[in-house]
Each structure stands twice: as C-alpha cells, then as structure tokens.
Amino acid sequence: MKSKIINFGSINIDHVYRVPHLVKPGETLSSLDLVTGLGGKGANQSVAIARAGVSVAHVGRVFKGDRWAVELLASTGVDTDNIALIEGASGHAIIQVDDQGENAIVLHGGANQSFSIADIESALNHNQQARYLLMQNETNLLAEAFELAQEKGIKIVLNPAPMTDNIKDLPLAKLDTLIVNRGEAEALCGAADIDQMTQQMAALAPQTRVVVTLGGDGAMLLANGEVTHMNSPSVDVVDTTGAGDTFVGYFLAGVAEGMNDHDALQRACLAGSIAVTRQGAIKAIPDRSEVNR
Ligand code: RIB
Numbered sequence: 001m002k003s004k005i006i007n008f009g010s011i012n013i014d015h016v017y018r019v020p021h022l023v024k025p026g027e028t029l030s031s032l033d034l035v036t037g038l039g040g041k042g043a044n045q046s047v048a049i050a051r052a053g054v055s056v057a058h059v060g061r062v063f064k065g066d067r068w069a070v071e072l073l074a075s076t077g078v079d080t081d082n083i084a085l086i087e088g089a090s091g092h093a094i095i096q097v098d099d100q101g102e103n104a105i106v107l108h109g110g111a112n113q114s115f116s117i118a119d120i121e122s123a124l125n126h127n128q129q130a131r132y133l134l135m136q137n138e139t140n141l142l143a144e145a146f147e148l149a150q151e152k153g154i155k156i157v158l159n160p161a162p163m164t165d166n167i168k169d170l171p172l173a174k175l176d177t178l179i180v181n182r183g184e185a186e187a188l189c190g191a192a193d194i195d196q197m198t199q200q201m202a203a204l205a206p207q208t209r210v211v212v213t214l215g216g217d218g219a220m221l222l223a224n225g226e227v228t229h230m231n232s233p234s235v236d237v238v239d240t241t242g243a244g245d246t247f248v249g250y251f252l253a254g255v256a257e258g259m260n261d262h263d264a265l266q267r268a269c270l271a272g273s274i275a276v277t278r279q280g281a282i283k284a285i286p287d288r289s290e291v292n293r
Contacts, residue, residue: 003057003079004256005049005125006130006154008041008145010138011060011069011083011289012091014281016241018127019096022104031096038069039106039281040112041136041161044242048271050077050207050247051133051287054256057082057130059123063090063109072282084104091138100274101237105161113140120145124152124178132176132256146170147159159248174260177209177255179248185212197235198222213247213272220264228262232269242281247272250291257274267291 009228031190042060049056057079064085074080085263091112114274120141120188124133133149134157135142149156155176160167163184172178172188178201186192189200194212201222202211210222218232250271254264270289 001131002094003127004055004056004130005132005134005252006059006082006127006149007042007046007049007056007084007134008059008115008120008123008139009044009045009134009136009225010040010091010109011038011062011073012040012107012112012138013037013069013232014093014095014097014241016097016239016280019098022096023096024104035280036220037280037282038072039095039158039242040091041245042112042140042282043073044245044285045131045134045136045159045249045252046073046078047076047282048285048288049256050249051285052253052271052291053265053288054253055079056134057123057127059115059119061081061086061114061119063111066090074198076282081261082119083265084119086114088114095241097239099242099287101239101289103239105183105241107138107149109138109241111231115139115141117144117148118143118240120148128152131155132157132252134159134252137167138162139163142166143170146174152266157252159189159244161244168247173205173229175205175208177211177252178198178205179211179213179215179251181244182215194220195233198227211251211265213244218246218269219265221261223261226267228264230262230269237276239284240276242284243275245281246275246285249285278281
C-alpha cells in the first residue's frame with residue numbers, strides 16, 4: 001500500500017489507573033481499576049488517520065515481546081512495515097484518570113528514544129510517495145527527521161506534545177502545520193490570552209497553518225492571516241486520554257485527502273468529542289462512518 005502520510009511516532013504500552021482524584025504530592029492512593037493496552041501519541045494518531053480512511057505508514061520501535069502491539073496497529077489498517085521489534089523495553093505510560101475524565105501521565109520513553117538516523121532514512125526511502133511527515137514529541141531525532149523530510153520536499157506536520165524546550169529550536173516557520181493545545185501554545189509563545197497567542201503564533205510561523213485545540217471549547221485555526229474558530233459539541237466526558245491525538249489524526253487525514261481547512265477542523269472536533277465519551281486511547285477513537293453520522 002502506498003501511504004499518503006508517514007507518522008514518525010511513539011508506541012507506548014498504557015497502564016490506565018482509574019482514580020477518585022489525581023494523586024497529590026506525598027499521597028499514596030489506591031486505584032479503582034487498571035486497564036493495560038496500546039497507546040502512545042504516535043500510535044494513537046496513526047490509528048486516527050487510518051480510521052479516518054487515509055493511508056498511513058507508522059515508523060516506530062517496540063520490544064520484540066510486544067509484537068501484539070504491532071499486530072493491533074496493523075489490524076486498524078496502519079502500515080507497520082517500518083516498525084522495528086527490538087531487544088530494549090517498549091515505551092510505556094502510567095496514566096491516572098479521575099472522575100471528571102481528566103488525566104495525568106508519566107512517560108517512560110524506552111524504545112521510542114532509540115531511533116537512528118538510518119531508521120528515518122529507510123522509512124522515507126520506503127515511502128517515497130508520501131506527502132506528509134507527522135511527528136509528535138515522544139521520539140528522539142526530531143530535528144534530524146525534520147531536515148531529512150524537508151530535503152525530500154515532504155510537508156511536515158508537528159504536534160509538539162509533550163512540550164519541551166528543544167521544540168523552540170526547530171525551524172517552526174518551515175512547518176506546513178503546527179497543532180498545539182492551549183498549554184503548548186502558551187509555552188511556545190509565552191502568551192496566555194488567546195488573541196495575543198494568535199498574533200504571536202502568526203509572527204512565529206507566518207506561512208504555517210496553526211491549529212490550537214481548546215478542549216471542550218473546540219479549536220482555533222490560523223491560516224493565511226485569518227482566524228477560524230470551531231465549536232465542539234457538548235458531551236459527557238468519560239476520559240480525555242487520546243482525544244487530542246484523535247483530533248490531530250482526523251485533521252491531518254482531512255487535509256491529506258483534500259478537504260478544505262474548515263471541514264477538516266470541523267470533522268476533527270467531532271472525532272475528538274466522540275473520543276472523550278469513551279475510556280482508553282486507541283479503543284476510544286471513532287471510525288469515519290461514526291464521525292460522519
Ligand atoms: O495522548 C495520550 C497518550 O499520551 C497516551 O496514550 C500515552 O501513551 C501518552 O503518550
């Protein structure tokens with residue numbers, strides 16, 4: 001299969017603990033439930049793209065004993081040819097989810113932090129027809145992947161989650177699309193107010209399509225100097241884990257299949273709001289027919 005999108009992204013084993021409230025400093029808290037399954041911002045976004053009906057090749061690494069994770073990704077339609085099974089431990093996430101559906105996540109990078117430049121070159125060479133490279137911030141070698149994809153004329157889409165200082169050193173003005181949540185936008189441009197944020201983002205990357213996700217308040221898109229705001233339907237929140245990833249995958253899938261920005265934004269908001277009504281990351285991501293309905 002020739003994929004439109006290459007996703008250079010994390011694959012995590014998620015340990016999701018249901019808790020009465022997010023644990024406080026110094027507190028020991030018993031969980032009410034534990035579910036272990038596939039996650040990782042990269043893997044979640046690949047599944048969202050595939051469920052949106054667009055071809056995606058995932059570039060990843062997991063422990064060889066976690067082949068099930070690769071098989072699960074493949075079963076959703078993701079091209080897994082560029083996922084390596086290695087000796088080192090897989091990445092994992094300890095996730096608390098409280099009664100309001102809010103979460104707190106501790107990550108261990110593991111295999112996600114062990115990519116070589118050769119892995120990225122090989123994935124780009126195997127997917128010469130791809131038009132977009134998607135990246136989050138749970139893998140090593142982001143700057144190198146950025147440069148290699150740019151040399152090949154591939155459009156780069158970045159969701160810098162979780163945000164770290166090194167993101168500011170990337171040539172953000174050369175991105176095709178930057179997708180951030182409110183906290184990430186604030187960390188990038190130092191403004192808390194949404195109007196100031198918009199202006200600063202426009203200055204930071206004037207040619208880049210910038211999307212700011214606003215949780216229950218929908219999302220905002222800044223492109224060609226124009227701002228579009230999209231509301232999200234009001235829903236009962238069960239678990240917000242992976243909702244942002246669902247949004248990112250659906251938005252990019254829409255753009256890659258030729259939707260205009262407004263329609264891609266609207267569908268991404270709908271998909272994200274369905275995801276928060278269900279528990280877990282990957283299993284909460286809706287497919288295209290459900291979102292269309
Ligand atoms: O965005 C949710 C994801 O963040 C989880 O699946 C977890 O693995 C962390 O990467």
